[in-house]
Amino acid sequence: GEDVEQSLFLSVREGDSSVINCTYTDSSSTYLYWYKQEPGAGLQLLTYIFSNMDMKQDQRLTVLLNKKDKHLSLRIADTQTGDSAIYFCAESRQAGTALIFGKGTTLSVSS
């Protein structure tokens, strides 16, 4: 299909790890992104990965990319209540064109 797919909800306890999964559609996508959106706010770029990479780590965030399966994941270590938000994955299919977003995963962190 044409859509970027994500699971809609994830609930974790504070201190646990969170893993948010995404499948994308275009094998020629150059960059894949993770954005965070807090209630009523715009998009905050969390991290990105280039399509020729398998993994990228940035402090508490780890991105894994399985290009064969077109599967992207975002792992948040030591999840905090401030991490509660909606997380969007997005793909850049072609330079100069708009990002294509998934439906977003709502992460709920309980203390």
Next chain:
Amino acid sequence: GAVVSQHPSWVICKSGTSVKIECRSLDFQATTMFWYRQFPKQSLMLMATSNEGSKATYEQGVEKDKFLINHASLTLSTLTVTSAHPEDSSFYICSAGGGQGAFGYTFGSGTRLTVV
């Protein structure tokens, strides 16, 4: 880094009136601006793509006469919701760039439009 200033951040208007949303690129030139719409608890849906000095390209199902996009300069793009109705209430976000590299996209902070 690159910043896109979007305003207003929220607006309430009466049915039948028009509302203009502005996105300005600060310290860089935005040759391309993407306009998205987001319904509550849903994803960002691309409405249109505008290139400086030319007409916007609208996605299927988006009424070009209702959502007027102007991109007259390299630092300013506007979206005007004409004759707004309650069903136009939504969160609108602009994104500048789309150029090469990972940081080719810079998002505005969004505008919450409520039509009463």
